[in-house]
Amino acid sequence: MADTVPGPFRMPVHRWIDVLTGTAVRSSHPLSPVTVCGYLRRTVPVLKTWHGDGIENLRAVTHDHITRAITELTGFPAQARSVALRSLFRALKREGLLFQDPARHIPVPAARTLPKPLHEDQLRGALRQIPAVRAQLTFVLAAVHALTVHDQRGLLMDDLDRAAGTLLVRRPGALVHTVYLDELTSRLIVLWLSERYRRWPAGANPHLLVTAHTALDPAHPPVSSSAIDRPLHRMGHQVGRLRRDRILDEARHNTDPLNLVRLFGIHPRTAMTYLCAAHPGRFRPDAVAP
Known part of the structure; x- marks a missing residue:
């Protein structure tokens, strides 16, 4: 999946995978392969859309770009995409590939209304x-x-x-x-x-x-x-x-x-x-x- 993203984004995406799997230079807690694949599934379509809009470097992605990508969806899909994008940009900022994290203040949408407990x-x-x-x-x-x-x-x-x-x-x-x-x-x-x-x-x-x-x-x-x-x-x-x-x-x-x-x-x-x-x-x- 990482190799299907547009060329300018492949190196950052592979670095993100290294962070998620705990194999980056700086130690990090490894996530399960299922979780990592889930993050990629929700992120790859967004990266392809941004590249089609003329973005050639993830440093050019703004808070508005991320907000629009999330608000295209509702419920759990919106929440899942928000978590994945926050993870991507946080990892790249940690690895020194970005000067600032545009997803830092992006809220995580509520996936569903909480069920009412039994009184x-x-x-x-x-x-x-x-x-x-x-x-x-x-x-x-x-x-x-x-x-x-x-x-x-x-x-x-x-x-x-x-x-x-x-x-x-x-x-x-x-x-x-x-x-x-x-x-x-x-x-x-x-x-x-x-x-x-x-x-x-x-x-x-x-x-x-x-x-x-x-x-x-x-x-x-x-x-x-x-x-x-x-x-x-x-x-x-x-x-x-x-x-x-x-x-x-x-x-x-x-x-x-x-x-x-x-x-x-x-x-x-x-x-x-x-x-x-x-x-x-x-x-x-x-x-x-x-």
Whole structure:
């Protein structure tokens, strides 16, 4: 893709790729190949348009040129193009190929309207509409504790400490995350365990969530993703959406990224992504990390 840009722009674009991949003279945090390719896909058409308009050097690009390129689009495409162009010019400025960064004060458009989180009365109202106890527990684990479908499938009975009010979440390649159970979640866990022991008293599956197919299976498999998703889909809910709403709501009320990391066990970069979405005027994504 870099070799398809007009000749005068190829050297700067390749230098930008070096910065993005962490192979430039000055060290920088390498981005994933998928991210780098995404930046190029969104930038190459703009560079071709500028060259067709008579621009032969990126030093001639102004704030107005960049603004027009971004405002051609709306929503997520506009945001993605803005982030890519900001990354390009910041990298070139850092590498000494530009005297000034024309994209420095370009705002990042909001990709979408933030979804409204569920309030406590809505939360309880939604629970009353979900008949099965296991589905109610799944709903609360997503809407209150922001656990993904994968998180919930991997929950183990041995990691539940009812006396301490904690539940451990084990994620591959990450530290064990401790969930501190609120009163509602604790009550639903008690109800679910009572139902589980009543229906499958001989069940030895070590996972917290089981179904009729997995409770007595000697292989002790986790529940399927559809077993968690499907009951909520019938009621118009999605685990992923509930999780995002919960983290966004917390980010709107607390701008400390460490709070999000501790509360939900997410990566610091993920925490900053949510803060940027919740406070677009205060936080700006750093496309080229030092």
